[in-house]
Amino acid sequence: MSNIGGREPALEKNYDDWTEYFDILGEPPYRADQICGWLWKRGVFDVNLMTDFSKKLREKMSETVDFSFPEISGHVKSNDGTKKFLVKMSGGTAVETALLRMGPRLTACVSVQSGCPVGCPFCVTGTVGFERNLTAGEIAGQFIVMERTAGRVINNAVFMGMGEPFLNTEATLGAVKMLNSPKMRGLGIRHITISTAGIIPGIQALAASGLGAGLAVSLHAATDELRSELVPVNSKYPLRDLMSALRGYQRVTGDRITIEYALFKGRNDSLENARELARLLHGLHSYVNLIPGNENGGGYERSSPESVLRFQSVLKSAGFESEIRTARGGEINAACGQLKNPAGGRSRNKT
Numbered sequence: 359m360s361n362i363g364g365r366e367p368a369l370e371k372n373y374d375d376w377t378e379y380f381d382i383l384g385e386p387p388y389r390a391d392q393i394c395g396w397l398w399k400r401g402v403f404d405v406n407l408m409t410d411f412s413k414k415l416r417e418k419m420s421e422t423v424d425f426s427f428p429e430i431s432g433h434v435k436s437n438d439g440t441k442k443f444l445v446k447m448s449g450g451t452a453v454e455t456a457l458l459r460m461g462p463r464l465t466a467c468v469s470v471q472s473g474c475p476v477g478c479p480f481c482v483t484g485t486v487g488f489e490r491n492l493t494a495g496e497i498a499g500q501f502i503v504m505e506r507t508a509g510r511v512i513n514n515a516v517f518m519g520m521g522e523p524f525l526n527t528e529a530t531l532g533a534v535k536m537l538n539s540p541k542m543r544g545l546g547i548r549h550i551t552i553s554t555a556g557i558i559p560g561i562q563a564l565a566a567s568g569l570g571a572g573l574a575v576s577l578h579a580a581t582d583e584l585r586s587e588l589v590p591v592n593s594k595y596p597l598r599d600l601m602s603a604l605r606g607y608q609r610v611t612g613d614r615i616t617i618e619y620a621l622f623k624g625r626n627d628s629l630e631n632a633r634e635l636a637r638l639l640h641g642l643h644s645y646v647n648l649i650p651g652n653e654n655g656g657g658y659e660r661s662s663p664e665s666v667l668r669f670q671s672v673l674k675s676a677g678f679e680s681e682i683r684t685a686r687g688g689e690i691n692a693a694c695g696q697l698k699n700p701a702g703g704r705s706r707n708k709t
């Protein structure tokens with residue numbers, strides 16, 4: 359996010375930054391609690407509405423801080439209650455985000471990049487396009503702006519929208535801290551999940567951070583040959599190294615890892631593919647989400663319900679916990695692999 363007229367963006371300041379800011383102004387430390395309450399708990403970014411600050415202090419803050427905030431410039435809603443939003447950042451970059459309703463709970467699916475450089479061929483009609491990384495505030499700000507628009511509490515955040523979180527690790531972990539900090543949004547860490555295509559340094563960084571956010575890995579194939587086709591980053595981080603990193607992650611965190619496996623007809627949905635997956639995951643404490651792949655063109659068709667069930671039965675027999683996920687938001691292109699950036703060219707979404 360650019361500094362407007364040299365003013366620091368409010369969105370990028372964490373609680374400690376605000377404490378320091380008010381200290382320099384000669385204000386008491388509780389001012390940091392007040393401003394974080396306005397910004398992160400109430401979603402108010404208009405400094406003039408922050409009535410517990412004096413007019414003089416508000417003027418000073420306006421002079422020194424840029425209070426611009428991501429804006430929703432459009433949304434569509436699907437029959438299952440999923441909403442897709444177009445969120446514009448200051449400077450004009452636009453990303454898509456989705457708000458998924460599962461029973462009484464709401465989950466925000468936020469983007470970490472505008473576009474994605476990974477290039478999975480099944481992701482949004484095989485299109486290409488990467489504009490830029492988002493900042494920590496821009497990522498966390500998507501959650502706040504959706505919550506403000508929904509007018510109710512959002513229970514979960516998944517970093518599963520446009521882009522690869524661990525090609526933007528610092529901002530991703532910064533956003534997790536902003537959402538999780540009790541002084542800021544205060545979202546429970548167990549309600550935050552980062553989904554990666556398997557970028558090993560990022561997985562290691564998450565483990566080392568000690569944050570405790572959930573980890574999901576989009577695997578989609580259990581052999582290097584097939585996976586390098588479906589998830590090209592596999593050529594750089596092949597399965598042997600990835601599995602070793604996941605075991606390392608588990609040793610450090612003790613956490614179960616979610617494995618995402620999108621099923622495409624005739625590509626990766628055979629019984630042999632299922633057996634390969636069971637062999638690969640042997641010894642890893644995991645939970646497998648089977649996702650009937652979304653049809654985004656490029657020759658990738660969704661597996662039939664029978665194939666998905668057969669695939670799952672192999673995993674069950676091998677003792678794995680798994681779930682067949684219902685595609686949500688399909689008819690508004692808000693499902694996995696369907697988010698794109700209508701303002702800044704084309705981009706992809708993690709499945």
Ligand code: SF4
Nearest residue numbers: 474478481706707708
């Ligand atoms: S599936 Fe995820 S990692 Fe692959 S291109 Fe799409 S957004 Fe990027």
